[in-house]
Amino acid sequence: MKTITFHLDFVSPYAWLAFDALPRALDGMEVEVVRRPVLLGALLRELGSLGPAEIPPKRDWTYRQVLWLGRRQGTPLRMPARHPFNPVSLLRLALATDAGGRPGAAVCDAVFRHVWESGEDPLDPERLAALERRLSPVLDPDGPEVRALLRSNTSDAISRKVFGVPAFEVDGRLFWGLDSLPMLRAFLEGDPWFAGPDWEAVTRLPYGLPRDR
Numbered sequence: 001m002k003t004i005t006f007h008l009d010f011v012s013p014y015a016w017l018a019f020d021a022l023p024r025a026l027d028g029m030e031v032e033v034v035r036r037p038v039l040l041g042a043l044l045r046e047l048g049s050l051g052p053a054e055i056p057p058k059r060d061w062t063y064r065q066v067l068w069l070g071r072r073q074g075t076p077l078r079m080p081a082r083h084p085f086n087p088v089s090l091l092r093l094a095l096a097t098d099a100g101g102r103p104g105a106a107v108c109d110a111v112f113r114h115v116w117e118s119g120e121d122p123l124d125p126e127r128l129a130a131l132e133r134r135l136s137p138v139l140d141p142d143g144p145e146v147r148a149l150l151r152s153n154t155s156d157a158i159s160r161k162v163f164g165v166p167a168f169e170v171d172g173r174l175f176w177g178l179d180s181l182p183m184l185r186a187f188l189e190g191d192p193w194f195a196g197p198d199w200e201a202v203t204r205l206p207y208g209l210p211r212d213r
Contacts, residue, residue, distance in 0.1 A: 002188060003032045007157050007167040008108070009040035010094070010122075011087040013066035013077060016112045018166035018178045020075040025181040029188055035108050037091040038154045040165050046158050053084045069178070078119035085123055090115070092146045093128075096137035101149040107135055173199075 006022070008015045022033070044051055052062040063079055070077030094103040094111050103111075114131050115122045122128075132141065139146050160169060168175040168184050173194075175184040187194050 001030050001032055002170055003034060004184075005034045005036055005169040007036050007038050007162050007165055007169065009038055009087055009165045010090045010108075010111050010115050011084055012040060012165045013062075013070075013116065014178050015166040016077065016116045017066065017069055017073065017075055018181065019108060019112055021073055021178065021181060025185055026188070029185070031188065033105070035103055035105070036153050036157070037094050037103065037108075037150065038157045038162070038165065039088065039091060039150060041086075042154045043158060043163060043165075047163055049163070051084065076113070076117050078117060080115055080119060081121040087122075088150070089128060089141070090122065091150055092141040093132055093135060093137060095149045095153075096139040096141040096143075096146045097135050099138055101146075101153070110135060 006019075008019065010016070026033075040051065053059045063083075067077060067079070069075075090111050094107055095101045097103050097107045110131065114127065120127060157167075161174060162169070162176075164176055166176070166178065168180065170184070170187070173187065175181075175187070193199075
């Protein structure tokens with residue numbers, strides 16, 4: 001049985017769409033999914049990159065697209081009262097629900113829905129407190145152990161060349177984005193393309209623009 005590591009951050013609407021679509025994308029396959037919360041902002045900072053919500057025209061398009069995608073695939077999605085926001089408290093809460101820092105599907109589903117279903121502020125203190133009571137963490141979400149887990153997950157993702165979320169890692173290969181799910185399934189099914197030269201060849205393609213030093 002293959003193991004898929006699902007790198008996710010609850011601030012990402014694409015991660016929510018992919019989380020909801022993943023069971024259908026993998027229907028009939030025997031795989032284990034390990035859900036690994038990471039801090040998207042730290043991944044972007046490592047690469048010197050901006051998130052789509054930090055670029056004003058792209059922000060508007062992103063929100064329009066995810067609303068349409070949610071409607072198309074039947075995933076409930078309403079923009080929260082503010083976005084982007086700092087997701088650290090939600091990431092830590094999810095990690096705190098498992099002593100090994102591996103939140104289950106039900107936990108991740110609850111946190112994603114907390115952000116993306118109601119249209120309310122994800123960081124409202126009363127809503128956060130209610131979510132914490134519901135999830136019954138076994139570790140202190142604000143404690144050093146959980147803080148270390150989030151740092152470790154994020155630094156490990158960076159070392160594995162994860163550059164955004166949602167990202168799916170299996171057998172050392174990385175599949176990024178909601179639209180990578182058909183490609184992920186093809187790999188798991190043994191599509192011979194993945195044994196050919198094209199996967200690695202792109203890494204040797206010369207860069208055609210001058211680089212700033």
